[in-house]
Amino acid sequence: xxxxxxxxxxxxxxxxxxxxxxxxxxxxxxxxxxxxxxxxxxxxxxxxxxxxxxxxxxxxxxxxxxxxxxxxxxxxxxxxxxxxxxxxxxxxxxxxxxxxxxxxxxxxxxxxxxxxxxxxxxxxxxxxxxxxxxxxxxxxxxxxxxxxxxxxxxxxxxxxxxxxxxxxxxxxxxxxxxxxxxxxxxxxxxxxxxxxxxxxxxxxxxxxxxxxxxxxxxxxxxxxxxxxxxxxxxxxxxxxxxxxxxxxxxxxxxxxxxxxxxxxxxxxxxxxxxxxxxxxxxxxxxxxxxxxxxxxxxxxxxxxxxxxxxxxxxxxxxxxxxxxxxxxxxxxxxxxxxxxxxxxxxxxxxxxxxxxxxxxxxxxxxxxxxxxxxxxxxxxxxxxxxxxxxxxxxxxxxxxxxxxxxxxxxxxxxxxxxxxxxxxxxxxxxxxxxxxxxxxxxxxxxxxxxxxxxxxxxxxxxxxxxxxxxxxxxxxxxxxxxxxxxxxxxxxxxxxxxxxxxxx
Numbered sequence: 073x074x075x076x077x078x079x080x081x082x083x084x085x086x087x088x089x090x091x092x093x094x095x096x097x098x099x100x101x102x103x104x105x106x107x108x109x110x111x112x113x114x115x116x117x118x119x120x121x122x123x124x125x126x127x128x129x130x131x132x133x134x135x136x137x138x139x140x141x142x143x144x145x146x147x148x149x150x151x152x153x154x155x156x157x158x159x160x161x162x163x164x165x166x167x168x169x170x171x172x173x174x175x176x177x178x179x180x181x182x183x184x185x186x187x188x189x190x191x192x193x194x195x196x197x198x199x200x201x202x203x204x205x206x207x208x209x210x211x212x213x214x215x216x217x218x219x220x221x222x223x224x225x226x227x228x229x230x231x232x233x234x235x236x237x238x239x240x241x242x243x244x245x246x247x248x249x250x251x252x253x254x255x256x257x258x259x260x261x262x263x264x265x266x267x268x269x270x271x272x273x274x275x276x277x278x279x280x281x282x283x284x285x286x287x288x289x290x291x292x293x294x295x296x297x298x299x300x301x302x303x304x305x306x307x308x309x310x311x312x313x314x315x316x317x318x319x320x321x322x323x324x325x326x327x328x329x330x331x332x333x334x335x336x337x338x339x340x341x342x343x344x345x346x347x348x349x350x351x352x353x354x355x356x357x358x359x360x361x362x363x364x365x366x367x368x369x370x371x372x373x374x375x376x377x378x379x380x381x382x383x384x385x386x387x388x389x390x391x392x393x394x395x396x397x398x399x400x401x402x403x404x405x406x407x408x409x410x411x412x413x414x415x416x417x418x419x420x421x422x423x424x425x426x427x428x429x430x431x432x433x434x435x436x437x438x439x440x441x442x443x444x445x446x447x448x449x450x451x452x453x454x455x456x457x458x459x460x461x462x463x464x465x466x467x468x469x470x471x472x473x474x475x476x477x478x479x480x481x482x483x484x485x486x487x488x489x490x491x492x493x494x495x496x497x498x499x500x501x502x503x504x505x506x507x508x509x510x511x512x513x514x515x516x517x518x519x520x521x522x523x524x525x526x527x528x529x530x531x532x533x534x535x536x537x538x539x540x541x542x543x544x545x546x547x548x549x550x551x552x553x554x555x556x557x558x559x560x561x562x563x564x565x566x567x568x569x570x571x572x573x574x575x576x
Contacts, residue, residue, distance in 0.1 A: 188212075375476075
C-alpha cells in the first residue's frame, strides 16, 4: 500500500466527488479492500501492545513501592514522586507531541515514543539512587507521552464513526489488561525476581512493537503537514503544568502556594497567546466553542483525579497495616482492572448506538458509590469488603472511559485527532497527578515526612479517610459535568463520510 500523508485542510467541500476522494486518501481503511482492512488491524494490534505496556508498568510499580522505599530508605512523599515524575513528564509533553504528530506523522512519533520508553525501561534496571530513579522515570514519561499522544489518534484515523467506539473499547481493554496483570505479576516479580524485573519485561515487548511498525505498517497520517510547530506556546504550557503540579505537591508550604500562583498566571498567558497565533499547539476554540468536547475532557479530568491514587493508597494499606506480601497485595488489587477490562469493550460498543453520556454518567455514579464506601476503611476492615469495592470501581470506570473517549474523539474534525488524543491523554495525566498530589499533600499534613511504621498507622489510616472523602466529592461533581455536556454530535465531515460508506 502506498504511503498516505494528508495535508491540513480547513475547508469542507460536501460534493460526492470530493468526499469520495477524501475518504479514499485521508481516511485509510474505510473500504472493504483486504489491504486496507489489514492495515486497520495492524494499527489496532500495535496500539493494543503499546496500550498494554505503559499501564502495566505503572500498576506494577505501585505494588513495588514499599520494596523501593525499603531499599532506598524513601518516605511516603518521596515514594509518591516515583509515580508523579512519570506522570508530570507525560503531561508536559502530551499535547505538544500530539500536535507534532499531526504535522509530521502519527506513526513516526509513535515509533519514536516506543523506542524512548523501551530504552528508559532498560535504564530503570540500572538505577542506584533515589534521584536517578525519579529522573529516569521522568524520561520514561516522555516516551509515554509520545505513545499516548498518537495511539488513540491513529485508531480514530482508520476507524469511522459507527465502528470507532468498538475499536476504542478494545484498545482501552488492553490498557485495563495491563492494569490487571500489573499488580499480580508485579507482586510476583518483585517478591521473587526483584523490582528491577518489572522494567526489564518492557524491553522485549517494546522491541516487538518497533519491529511490527517498521515491517508491517506502511501508512502514515499527518493532516496538518506544513503547519508550523508552536514551540513558544509549548514551553509556556509545560512550565505552567510543572509549576502547578509541583506546587500542589509541596502544599501547605508557602513555596507551594507561590508555585501554584505562577502556574495559574502561566496558564492564563498560554490561553491568551494561543488565541492570537495562526498555528497554536492547542486550538483554544476547540474548548471554547465545542461544549461536548470541553465537558467530556473535564469529566475525564475529574474521573482520573478521583480514582488514580486509589491503587497507590490501597497498595500501601494492604502491605503495611494488613501485612500482605507484594504478591498477595497484587492479587487483591487485580479485582478492579479485571472488571474494567471486562466492561470496557461492551461499553465502547454500546456507545456507538446509545447516547454515550448516559453510559459514562452511570459509570461515574458507580465510581462515587465505591469511593464513598472506602471512607470507612480501617485496620480491621475485612478483605471481602475491599474486594467488593474494587469490583464496583472497576465496573464504574469501565462504563465511563470508553464512551467518554469515543465522544472526545468523535466531536472534533479529523485534522484535530492528534491534538484531541493528546488533550484526552493530558486530562488523564493531570487527573492522575492531581490524585497523587492530593495523596502527597494529605500525607505531608497528617503524617509528615516519616516512614510508615506501626506507630504511625493511625495517622496513615486517617490520611486514607481524608483522601477518599475528597475523591468522593470529586466524583459527585463529575456526574454533573458528564450529564450536562449535551448530546454527542459528530462533526459534519465524519457524518458525511459515514453516510457515504453506508451508501456504498
